[in-house]
Amino acid sequence: MDPATTRAQQRRNTEARILAAAGRLFAESGYDRTTIRAVAAEADTDPALVMRYFGSKENLFAQVAVVGNVEAITGTPEQAAELLLKALTAKLTEEPVNALAAIRSMLTHPDAT
Template identity: 70%
Template sequence: MSAHPTRRAEQRDRTQSRILEAARRLFAEVGYDRATIRAIAAAADTDPGLVMRYFGSKDNLFAQVAQFDRDELITGTPPQAAEQLLAALEQKLAEQPTDALTAIRSMLTHPDAAAEVRSAMVARQQQAAQHLADDDAHLRAGLIGALTIGTVIGRHLLELDALRDAPPDRIAALLRRAIHDIAHGTPEPEPRAPNL
């Protein structure tokens, strides 16, 4: 008698996994507004009623799939931190970060997605700032975060030709000096106004 409920639980788990995978893919491809419950159910080869039964609403489903993968914590000296940030960027360029792209694509039209992106980025930047040069550490972390998200968007969402086709290690190599300069370099003084 215990085998029957177990089979049902396994079937439910498989269906939920298919729904989550379909939702993750559709939210990443078309954004929050255009990914309907009906389309998600069709992609998961299930009934729309089951999507609602398991997840309650489109918002709840979105909240479960639109999360940033948690990167490794940044550690060490500012030069070591810069290399870790470059390695994390290279990994995001090598494999489409589907969860992050889901949130990024949807953030322009869905307030919860914008909040998710901002929250994830702020947490990441606050943690990284502890390992960057002390002067303007949070600004340094924010600039590196902006470079990272801009590069990921350019490659995976906008599919800019050269950026889309370049090997991830080549992109990281071209950004290495800039990331290191931001992470621990001495800021350039402001140019003086010319004497008149």
């Protein structure tokens, strides 16, 4: 480890590894089949750190699958669907692995929807 690396930078690096690993695993396996232990192993860290940084699998998923700045969902069902599709399109363009994680998990886990 570089001695110039601060604890804050080490934490950011670990969080980034965890989020990347979680995104890949949620995309590959869906919400139900992804475990904290598997995410930790993929991120080459301890499961306790995953829980310390994110608190729960649900919070970790929320960080990975967040769609971003979605306008308030108002209007007719058709207008609401259009807003959601617009947000999903942006997510697919900017973060395809995390978007796939969100889509796959929405299809397999009611709370992810």
